[in-house]
Structure formats: structure tokens, C-alpha cells
Amino acid sequence: MSAAPSQRLAYNAPTWLDTLAAWLLALLWILPLAYAVWTAFHPSEYSTRFVLAAPLTLENFERAWAAAPFARYFLNTTLLVFMILAVQLVLGTLAAYAFARYEFRGRNVAFSLVLVQLMVMPDILLVENYRTMARLGLVDTLLAIGLPYFASAFAIFLLRQTFMGVPRELDEAARVEGAGPLQTLWRVYVPLARPVYTAFALVSVSFHWNNFLWPLIITNSPNARPLTVGLQVFSSVDQGVDWSVITAATLMTSAPLLVAFLLFQRQFVQSFMRAGIK
Amino acid sequence: MNQRALHAWLMLLPALVLLVAFTHYPAVATLVDSFFSTPKAGRPGVWVGLENYQVMAEDPVFWKAVRNNLWFAGATIPLSIALALAMALWVNERIAGRAFLRMAYFTPTVLPMIAVANIWLFFYTPQYGLLEQITGALGLPSHNWLGSPSTALGAVTVVAIWKEAGFFMIFYLAALQTLNPSLREAAAIEGASRWYFFRRVQWPLLMPTTLFVLVNACINAFRMVDHLFVLTRGGPDNASILLLYHLYEVGFSFWDTAYASAITVVLVAVLAGIALFQFFVLDRRVHYK
Numbered sequence: 001m002s003a004a005p006s007q008r009l010a011y012n013a014p015t016w017l018d019t020l021a022a023w024l025l026a027l028l029w030i031l032p033l034a035y036a037v038w039t040a041f042h043p044s045e046y047s048t049r050f051v052l053a054a055p056l057t058l059e060n061f062e063r064a065w066a067a068a069p070f071a072r073y074f075l076n077t078t079l080l081v082f083m084i085l086a087v088q089l090v091l092g093t094l095a096a097y098a099f100a101r102y103e104f105r106g107r108n109v110a111f112s113l114v115l116v117q118l119m120v121m122p123d124i125l126l127v128e129n130y131r132t133m134a135r136l137g138l139v140d141t142l143l144a145i146g147l148p149y150f151a152s153a154f155a156i157f158l159l160r161q162t163f164m165g166v167p168r169e170l171d172e173a174a175r176v177e178g179a180g181p182l183q184t185l186w187r188v189y190v191p192l193a194r195p196v197y198t199a200f201a202l203v204s205v206s207f208h209w210n211n212f213l214w215p216l217i218i219t220n221s222p223n224a225r226p227l228t229v230g231l232q233v234f235s236s237v238d239q240g241v242d243w244s245v246i247t248a249a250t251l252m253t254s255a256p257l258l259v260a261f262l263l264f265q266r267q268f269v270q271s272f273m274r275a276g277i278k
Numbered sequence: 279m280n281q282r283a284l285h286a287w288l289m290l291l292p293a294l295v296l297l298v299a300f301t302h303y304p305a306v307a308t309l310v311d312s313f314f315s316t317p318k319a320g321r322p323g324v325w326v327g328l329e330n331y332q333v334m335a336e337d338p339v340f341w342k343a344v345r346n347n348l349w350f351a352g353a354t355i356p357l358s359i360a361l362a363l364a365m366a367l368w369v370n371e372r373i374a375g376r377a378f379l380r381m382a383y384f385t386p387t388v389l390p391m392i393a394v395a396n397i398w399l400f401f402y403t404p405q406y407g408l409l410e411q412i413t414g415a416l417g418l419p420s421h422n423w424l425g426s427p428s429t430a431l432g433a434v435t436v437v438a439i440w441k442e443a444g445f446f447m448i449f450y451l452a453a454l455q456t457l458n459p460s461l462r463e464a465a466a467i468e469g470a471s472r473w474y475f476f477r478r479v480q481w482p483l484l485m486p487t488t489l490f491v492l493v494n495a496c497i498n499a500f501r502m503v504d505h506l507f508v509l510t511r512g513g514p515d516n517a518s519i520l521l522l523y524h525l526y527e528v529g530f531s532f533w534d535t536a537y538a539s540a541i542t543v544v545l546v547a548v549l550a551g552i553a554l555f556q557f558f559v560l561d562r563r564v565h566y567k
Contacts, residue, residue: 014373022368023375025361026382029440033385035408036397095293102286110290117301119553123501124522124545127529127538128304128311151296181285210390212504213522217530228392232507235396243400250396254389261388265381268388272445273452 036247044244060248064234067245069222070252073230076142080226081208084146085201092155092200097185099156100163101171117153126217133218144218145226149208155200162193199271209257227253308542316536323536330540340541342516343524346431350520351499353435354442359491361443363484366450367476380451383444391441395508398437399424402509427517430510434518437505442498446491453487454480493556500548521545 014022038050040061046054064070098104099111122129129148130139138144166189174184190197212228219225225233231253235246251258261268312330314323334340365383369376386394401408402423410420423433457480465475503522506512512519512527522545529538 014368014371018368018371019374022365022373022379025365026375026379029386029444030382031408032394032397032401032440033389035401039400091293091296094289098286098289102282102289104283104286107286110294113294113302114297116305117297119497119549120301120305120546121501121549122300124542124549125301125304125308126525127535127542128307129300130530131307131535132299132304147296148300151293151300153297156293206388210392212390212392212507213526216507217526228390228504231390231396232392235508243403243406246396247400250393254393257388257390258385261385262381265384269380269384269448269451272387273448 036251039244040248040251042244044242060244061252064245064249064252068230068234070230072222073225073227076224077209077226080142080145081205083142084149084208085204087150088152088155088204089197091151092159093185093190095156096159096163097189099160114153114156122148123214126214130217139218140220140224142224145215145224148214158196158200159193162196163189166192196274198267199274202268202271206257305546308539308546311536312539312543314536316534330537333537334540339516339519339524343519343521346519347500347521349431350435350438351496354438354499355492355495358439358442358446358495359488361439362446362491363450365443365447366454370451370454383447385444386441387445391504392508394441395437395505399509402433424510425514427514430514430518434505434509437509438502442495446495449487449491450484453484457483493552496552497549500545
């Protein structure tokens with residue numbers, strides 16, 4: 001009561017020192033990206049000379065695009081992330097529903113088996129999963145990249161939490177109207193969990209767009225290579241160290257995510273937050 | 279089994295089958311394989327007991343990777359968490375250019391590590407690189423950051439911190455936004471200093487978030503290796519090699535899959551240890567809700 005509103009607002013308000021430090025850090029954080037943008041859009045002789053008059057060009061992008069099958073890589077990555085997402089959502093929804101709304105013997109054991117994947121991720125079990133894919137004859141296919149990630153413990157966990165929060169009355173009302181279990185799931189639970197689906201989708205898509213090690217191991221030709229691996233192959237083969245072209249390729253591969261992020265910033269941040277706070 | 283239980287199992291089945299096939303089976307098979315020799319052209323591996331582990335114990339590169347990984351973890355975990363907290367505290371206030379700041383901090387998170395590593399490679403390049411230009415302008419001697427054993431690990435650590443801090447920031451930000459505003463008013467009335475308010479109110483209330491972030495940072499410290507493929511390839515002379523990268527080299531460059539299985543067992547044990555610590559220690563002790 002005694003503190004005047006202005007005083008209250010001022011309390012804990014950032015000082016000019018905070019503002020300065022925050023801005024310095026932000027500039028430092030954005031610097032590598034800004035540098036990449038500069039290099040990619042200017043002729044290579046300006047790649048390290050920062051003159052305002054430097055001419056803009058798209059030539060680096062054209063050269064990068066022509067130097068490697070980037071169109072194929074883009075297609076592969078796009079197919080890959082949507083394939084993984086679709087399967088993850090379907091399998092995750094079914095499993096989460098079973099865990100959230102059914103009583104059956106072995107439920108807790110089954111759920112702990114699911115949670116194991118949260119600590120032992122497929123990213124580590126490279127040797128055995130490679131062997132399995134070789135046995136299945138799937139090496140160098142998109143399916144092989146996706147298979148270890150199809151059943152996502154994370155999706156199951158997240159959706160189970162959400163489904164458990166759905167009032168049972170809605171469930172029963174649907175049943176009274178004659179809806180079967182799957183219909184109830186589809187008509188009642190899925191629509192109510194929409195924000196969680198969006199959150200999981202954003203996290204999953206950005207994870208698999210960026211995933212590198214497993215795709216690197218399991219692919220050996222452009223046919224199945226996703227963008228990350230394609231970019232690595234492209235930039236590690238001696239390009240005469242033409243930085244402008246490599247940076248252009250780098251920006252190209254990150255562009256869809258970057259643009260999506262800049263457009264839907266709030267969604268992104270909230271999704272990552274929602275996915276993290278279980 | 280009644281009908282409902284049957285339905286439940288049918289719904290679980292596809293996910294469980296895939297989980298068993300690509301998580302449980304490989305985890306167990308890795309352990310088994312680590313006691314066998316590497317199969318060679320048609321001849322299956324034979325039981326060798328602990329020989330692979332003996333090879334590991336005598337492999338100087340493995341120990342180098344362990345030491346480096348501990349160093350990497352010891353640097354990335356506290357620094358990325360401290361930066362994340364500072365970022366969140368700033369962005370949570372009415373600071374000038376808040377939207378820009380938040381965007382700048384978070385952007386590295388959404389970009390592919392392999393792509394940003396290319397940018398950092400250019401950044402670190404001797405002579406041309408931006409870093410060299412800055413140090414050169416300040417009159418400092420030229421230095422090959424990625425090429426010399428003394429700085430290679432530090433250079434890749436900086437990239438990891440840069441990538442992670444913004445990600446952890448959003449969890450702190452979310453937690454800060456849920457803190458009761460009357461706490462702040464009370465502190466203002468009591469005339470508490472800003473530092474005091476942070477130390478006695480915000481920091482304790484953020485503890486669950488800190489621990490959540492801590493666990494994630496620990497896991498990432500053993501999982502994040504993509505940038506090594508571009509920046510140093512573990513070099514020079516294994517100066518920047520990390521465990522998972524060593525595993526990759528042993529398993530997929532030298533194709534010594536038996537030894538690679540033994541290394542995988544070590545990595546799985548580390549991750550399981552982190553998970554168990556979280557489960558039994560943290561989840562029981564920290565509850566402010």
C-alpha cells in the first residue's frame with residue numbers, strides 16, 4: 001500500500017547496465033548468423049570485407065544449388081520429418097489413450113518400459129540399430145532413418161498426461177451416444193489435446209530436421225540423405241574452400257526452420273516450453 | 279483377459295513392438311555383444327569375456343575422450359545454465375528491445391547444429407575468420423583456434439554453450455512468469471535489494487526448473503557431438519574428441535563393432551545414471567508446488 005505505483009514499477013527494473021549487457025550478449029549471439037547472411041549474399045571477395053557498398057548477389061546460392069543434389073536432400077528431409085511425425089502421432093495417441101484410460105494387468109510395467117526410451121535414446125544405440133537395419137535390408141533408405149524414432153516415449157508421455165486431464169464425463173457422454181473407444185478418442189480426446197499436438201509437432205519436426213548422426217551412419221548415397229548429411233558431405237569435400245558457397249548452402253538448409261521460427265516465434269517458444277515442462 | 283484389456287494391449291502393441299525392437303533389444307544386444315569379438319566376414323564373433331573392456335581400459339584415446347567429455351560437461355553445464363538464467367531474468371523484465379533479445383537468444387536453438395558449425399568454422403578460420411580479424415585489429419597475435427590442441431576443445435565448447443543457452447532460457451522464462459507478483463511487491467515494500475530478492479526468493483523458487491535444466495544439460499553433454507564432425511573431427515591429435523564421437527569412429531570408421539559395443543555400454547550407463555539420479559534423488563526432494 002505504501003509503495004507508490006511508480007516506485008513499484010521501478011523496483012527491480014533493469015538498469016542501463018543490464019540493458020547494455022543484455023544487448024551485448026544478444027548481438028554476440030546473433031553475430032555468427034549475421035555474419036553468415038553477409039557472406040552468403042555478397043560476392044566472395046567481400047566475404048570478410050564489410051563495406052556497405054558491397055553488391056548483393058544470389059550467385060552463391062545458385063552455385064551451391066548446382067553443386068550438389070540439394071533438391072533431392074530437401075525432398076528427403078521433408079518426407080522424413082513428416083513421415084516420422086505422422087507415425088509418432090498415431091502410435092503415440094493410441095498408446096497414450098490405453099495408458100490414460102484403461103485398467104489392465106501389466107500397465108505399470110509397460111509404462112516403465114516406455115519411459116526407458118527417455119534415457120536410452122536411439123541416438124546412442126547406433127551399432128545395434130545399424131545391424132538391425134542391415135538385416136532388414138533397409139540400409140540407405142528413409143524408412144531406416146525414421147524407424148528407431150517411430151515409437152516416441154516422449155509423445156506417449158506427453159499425450160498420456162493430457163488425456164488424463166480430460167474429464168471422464170465427456171468420455172461417458174460420448175459412450176452414451178454410442179461412440180466406440182476409437183471414436184471417443186478421435187472425437188473427444190484428440191480435439192482437446194490440440195495444443196499439445198502442435199507443441200509436439202514443432203519439437204519433433206525441428207529435432208528431425210536437425211538430426212545428423214544416425215542419418216549419417218545409415219545412409220550412403222544421395223537417394224536417402226537428408227539435408228544435414230548432404231550439407232556435411234558437400235562442405236567437407238574440398239570446395240576450394242569457397243566460404244561464400246558453403247555459407248549459402250548452410251543458410252539454405254536452415255532457412256525453412258529459421259523462417260518458420262521467425263514467423264511463429266511465440267508458437268515455437270511456447271511449444272518448446274510445453275514439451276519441456278512435463 | 280477381458281475385452282477392455284485386450285483393446286488396451288492392441289492399442290499399445292505397435293508402439294511397444296517398435297520400442298522393443300529399437301530400444302530394448304539393441305540395449306541388451308549391445309551388452310551381450312560387448313562380451314564377444316567383432317564378427318568378421320561370415321565368421322560370427324566368439325566369446326571373449328571382458329577383453330573388449332580391457333582394450334578400452336588400455337586405449338589412450340578412450341581415456342582422452344572421457345577426460346575431454348568431463349571437461350566439456352564441466353564447462354557447458356554451469357555456463358549454459360548461468361547464461362540461460364541471466365537471459366531469462368533480463369527478458370522477463372521490461373527491458374528495451376525485449377522481443378529482439380528473446381529472438382536473438384533463442385535462434386541458435388532452432389538451427390541445425392551441423393549447419394551452424396559451418397558458420398562457426400568460418401568464424402574460427404585462421405587469417406580470414408571474423409575472430410582473427412577482431413583479434414588482429416586489437417593487435418593480438420594470430421592463433422589457430424581449432425587447429426591447436428590447447429584451444430580446440432575450448433572452441434567447440436563455446437559453440438555448444440551458444441547453442442544451448444537459449445533453449446534453457448525458455449524454461450526459466452516460463453517459470454519466472456508463473457511466480458506470484460505479490461512476492462515482488464512484498465520485497466519492494468520490505469526494501470529488499472535486487473540481489474537479495476533474487477537470492478532469497480527467485481532462485482529457491484526456480485530450483486525445480488534449475489534441476490530440470492541441469493538433467494537436460496548433463497544428457498546433452500554426452501550426446502552433443504554433431505559440431506565435431508565439422509569443426510575438428512575430434513582433432514588435432516584427439517584434443518577435442520568426445521565419447522560419442524569416439525564411439526562413431528570405432529564403430530563406423532574402424533568397424534570394430536565389438537569394441538564400439540563396449541563404449542556404448544559405458545555411454546548408456548552414464549545416461550542411465552543421470553536418469554536414476556533424477557528419478558530417485560531429485561524428483562523426491564524438490565517440490566515447491
